[in-house]
Amino acid sequence: MAHELVEAMVGMREKDALRIVDEMLERGDDPQTVLDLGQEAMQVVGDKFEEGSFFLPELMLSGEMLKKMAEIIKPRMAAQAEQREKLGTVVLGTVRGDIHDIGKDIVGFVLDINGFEVIDLGINVPEEAFVEAVREHKPQVLALSGFLSLAFDSMKSTIEQVRGAGLGEGLSVIIGGGQMDETVRQFTVADAYGEDAMAAVAYAKKTVGVN
Numbered sequence: 001m002a003h004e005l006v007e008a009m010v011g012m013r014e015k016d017a018l019r020i021v022d023e024m025l026e027r028g029d030d031p032q033t034v035l036d037l038g039q040e041a042m043q044v045v046g047d048k049f050e051e052g053s054f055f056l057p058e059l060m061l062s063g064e065m066l067k068k069m070a071e072i073i074k075p076r077m078a079a080q081a082e083q084r085e086k087l088g089t090v091v092l093g094t095v096r097g098d099i100h101d102i103g104k105d106i107v108g109f110v111l112d113i114n115g116f117e118v119i120d121l122g123i124n125v126p127e128e129a130f131v132e133a134v135r136e137h138k139p140q141v142l143a144l145s146g147f148l149s150l151a152f153d154s155m156k157s158t159i160e161q162v163r164g165a166g167l168g169e170g171l172s173v174i175i176g177g178g179q180m181d182e183t184v185r186q187f188t189v190a191d192a193y194g195e196d197a198m199a200a201v202a203y204a205k206k207t208v209g210v211n
Contacts, residue, residue, distance in 0.1 A: 002037050009041035010048075012058060014065050021069050031076040032198065035106060038066045039196060042102065046147060046178040063102045070106055078113055086117045088208040089139040093121030093130060094177075095154035100147035103177055103197075107143065110197040116141075116204055127154070127161045134167045141204045142171055144190070147178040156188040172207045176200055 001024055008017040024034050045062040048054035090111050094104050101123045108118045119137050121129055134142060142162065144155050155175050162168065175185060176194040185193040194200035 002033075005034070005037050006041045006044065009038065009062055009065055010044050012061055012065075014061070014068070017065055018068060018072070021072055025072070025076060031073045032110075035070065035073050035077075036196060036198075038069045039103065039106070042066055043178055050148065050179075063100065066102045067105070070102075070109070074109060077110070085115070087115040087205065087210055088141065089117045089119065089137055090141040090143055090204055091119045091121065091130065091133045091137055091139045092143040092145065093125040093133075094123040094145045094147075095151050095158055096124060096126050097154050098146045098148060098151045098177075099123045100145070100177070103147060104145040107145065107176065107194075107197045107200050110201055111143075111204060114201045114205070116201075127158045130158050131161050131165050131167065134162055134171065135165070140170065140172065140207050142173045143194075143200060143204075144173065144175045144188075145177050146175070146180070149179050151177065151179075152184055152187060155184075155190065159188055159190060172203070174200060174203050 001020060005017060005020045008020060021034055025031065042062055045054055045058060049059050092104060092108050094100055108120050111118050119133055121133055144158060146155060159173055173190045174192045174194055175188055175190045180193045192203050194203060
């Protein structure tokens with residue numbers, strides 16, 4: 001059924017995809033696993049967009065499907081979360097030039113239910129807005145999101161400006177999104193990259209000293 005969900009999303013069959021999500025949750029599959037499959041499908045769509053076999057309408061439709069999936073899954077994930085004191089603060093946003101918010105929203109939600117205060121700046125966020133947010137909120141983690149390769153330069157310049165403003169001490173920077181990997185992390189000089197939402201949570205917990 002996992003393969004069927006990815007196939008339905010990549011095939012732009014929204015009704016089938018949402019039906020499969022309902023069926024997986026009803027049979028007791030872990031909500032995070034179902035969400036991960038949605039992100040896997042988005043990665044396939046993103047790759048097809050980059051290579052020119054998919055276009056903006058497919059990218060937008062798949063994003064809407066993932067958003068609807070998240071709305072189904074979120075209440076179940078929230079029900080699993082315990083009320084607890086905030087572990088720390090994360091400033092989050094999609095960098096300048098990139099308007100993708102699905103992955104960012106999922107990361108923000110998962111960070112929130114795992115005990116972090118999340119300051120979400122939205123999409124297409126200019127460097128100076130990140131600088132001001134870090135100055136104001138004094139987070140332990142700055143999380144930069146981007147789905148396509150055009151985000152690389154914006155991530156790099158954002159990190160440069162934040163550190164250049166003298167705000168780098170005690171701040172860890174993580175990047176994430178469709179095309180991010182260790183090579184991109186080195187290019188942007190981020191401290192880490194997260195392959196998925198749970199990797200971002202694990203890194204944030206490590207940063208604040210929580211196992």
